[in-house]
Amino acid sequence: MSAAHILVVDDESDIREMVRDILEDEGYEVTAAANAEEARRSREQNELDLILLDIWMPDVDGITLLRDWARGGDLDCPVVIMSGHGTVDTAVEATRLGAHEFLEKPLSMAKLLQIVGEALEAGREERERRKARSILSPLVEPVGRSEVMRETRRRIDRVATEGSPVLLLGEAGTGRETLARYLHSKSPRSDGRFINLVLGSLRPDDAEVVLFGRQDGDNLEAGALEKARGGTLFLNELGDMDPEVQRLLMSALEAGGYSPVGSTRREALDVRLVASAQPDIARLVERGRFRQDLLNHLDVLPIHVPPLRDYREDVPDLIRYYVDVLVDQEGLPFKRFSVAAQNRLRNYPWPGNIREVKNMVHRFLAMSDGEEVGLEEVERELRRETEREVEPLVKQDLLGLSLREARERFERAYLEQQLELCGGRVGKLAERVGLERTHLYRKLKALGIEIQKN
Ligand SMILES: Nc1ncnc2c1ncn2[C@@H]1O[C@H](COP(=O)(O)OP(=O)(O)OP(=O)(O)O)[C@@H](O)[C@H]1O
Incomplete structure (x- = not known):
């Protein structure tokens, strides 16, 4: 099992370093942040098991930071507040926001280690509970008994054991990311991490740090290539990749390694590359929008991911699957689909593929009355769906x-x-x-x- 990763946020460098030394001596992996800005960045870029958070900081106080993190839903990991002069009000507020514990300054080493141990244990239990709650998420075995889906899974099984890059070619919503996760789970690298790099969200000015990481004094901020070391890096939608990002990735692939920003140290590449793209990615090369050399590098084992209209017989299974997931995970009311309704949905062409099935089942469970979804209701919904499609999606001003x-x-x-x-x-x-x-x-x-x- 890898060491727990702890983020220590404190503006006083001697406290930060002392806590870091104590925790590293105990075998924990530690990242330190001197202010809220650094803390936010570290939290975005690392998968953390625990955060030790000081209240008073020069830019934004710890409670505000905690409130920001809590607003996005549950905190992903336990947070322990460190403070020498906290008031009852701050304690109450921090607890309300989900802080796990308070550590009083000056810190006692024994107390620090005890609370860190307890908080990590609580975090592990919470993760287990979440895992149990979301039995089927993230999806490991893609749903579908049709011959088309079985053949797709067989192809993935065959390439999973190799090390060469895989290119998943298919329309949006066909399940390319799901298949990439499945491939990872079947590969010899399944103990490593699966990192999903959504290329459309990568801006050229911070791409180098996101890909290669950054060395800041003793602190190494891991980039995607480092996080995926020993595992799989999924390049999600090549067509969205900025030219500068293409250049950076190509340079690392050609050299077989990279240097984190701010460092001259060379790191060797150790990731399995899996990419997704639209079936017509070659046209982007013709138009000069995508580098031929990069495509050659990634397109070693191409797999065509079929659109759902090519295996409609799986539609009833997909509907059943999503009814179960949405009832279990989102507490939506259970509904049956009549045979006529299922048959009609089976014959619909599903331009948005599996993602559209999921969204439509969601709408039926959330909106319709009664225990059964019947043919009439399906017809109404499909009419609405078709109207949505004929409405020009792209308005004149965007053209x-x-x-x-x-x-x-x-x-x-x-x-x-x-x-x-x-x-x-x-x-x-x-x-x-x-x-x-x-x-x-x-x-x-x-x-x-x-x-x-x-
Ligand atoms: N075989 C499958 N069985 C059940 N659900 C699936 C399957 N494949 C995909 N899904 C679900 O369909 C949705 C779209 O899948 P996914 O994100 O993998 O597709 P994608 O091809 O990467 O498309 P996009 O780029 O639009 O995200 C997700 O919610 C995913 O969980």
């Missing part, structure tokens, strides 16, 4: 912009509206739009979308 500008404008409007529907809760938004929370934060920041405080 005058470059694709990049148009995408940015759309993404901003889309996320702002969704954020409003989620009552400003980033955790809920992440679930709703299907992005990992850290990527979503990065994306919101890149688009200049403010997350309302309180």
Whole structure:
């Protein structure tokens, strides 16, 4: 088992270093942050098991920081507040926000180790509980008994044991990310991590740090290539990759290694690359939007991920699967689908693929009355769905912009509206739009979308 990763946030360097030394001596992995800004960055970039958080800091106080983190949903890991002069009010507020414990300064080493041990244990138990609650998420074995789906799984099984890059070619929503996770779970690297790098959220000016990491004094901020060391790096949607990011990745692939920003040390590459792309990615090469050499590197073992219209016989299984998941995980009311309703849905072409099935089942469970979803209701919903499709999706004013500008404008409007529907809760938004929370934060920041405080 790898060492627990602890983030120590304190503006006093001697306390920070003392706590770091004590914890490292105990075999923990420690990252230190001197202010709220550094703490936020570390939390986004690392998978942490515990945060030790000072209240008083020069930029933003610990309680405000905790409130920000709690607003996105449950805290991902326990937080222990360290303070020498906390008041009852701050203690009450921190507990309400989900802080695990208080550590009084001056710190006693015995107390520190005792509370760290207890908090890590509590974090482990909470993770187990969450795992038990979300029995089927993240999906490990993709659903589908059709011959098309079985053959796709067989292909993945065959390439899983090799080390060469895999390119999953398919339309959006067909399950490329799901298959990439499945591939990882079947590979000899399954003990390592699966890192999902959403390429559309990578801005050229911070891509180097996100990919290669940064050395800051003794502190190494891990980049994606480091986090995925021994595991799999999933390059999610090659068509969204900025030219500068393409150049950086190509240089690392050619050299077989990279240096973290701020360091001259060379790190050898040790990741399995799996990428997803639209079936017509070669056209982006023809148009000069994607590097041929990079595509050659990634397109070693191509796998075509079929659209759902090619294996409609799996639609009833997918509906059943999503009814179970949504009832179990989101507490939605259980509903049966009549045979006629299932048959009609089976014959629908599903342009949005499996993602569309999931969203539609969600709407049926959340909106319809009664215990059974019947044919009429399905017809009504499909009419609505088709109307949505014929409505011109791209408005005239967007047509005058470059694709990049148009995408940015759309993404901003889309996320702002969704954020409003989620009552400003980033955790809920992440679930709703299907992005990992850290990527979503990065994306919101890149688009200049403010997350309302309180
Ligand atoms: N075989 C499957 N069985 C059940 N659910 C699936 C399956 N494949 C995908 N899904 C679900 O469908 C949704 C879309 O899948 P996924 O994100 O893997 O697709 P994608 O091709 O990477 O598309 P996008 O780029 O739009 O995210 C997810 O919610 C995923 O859990």
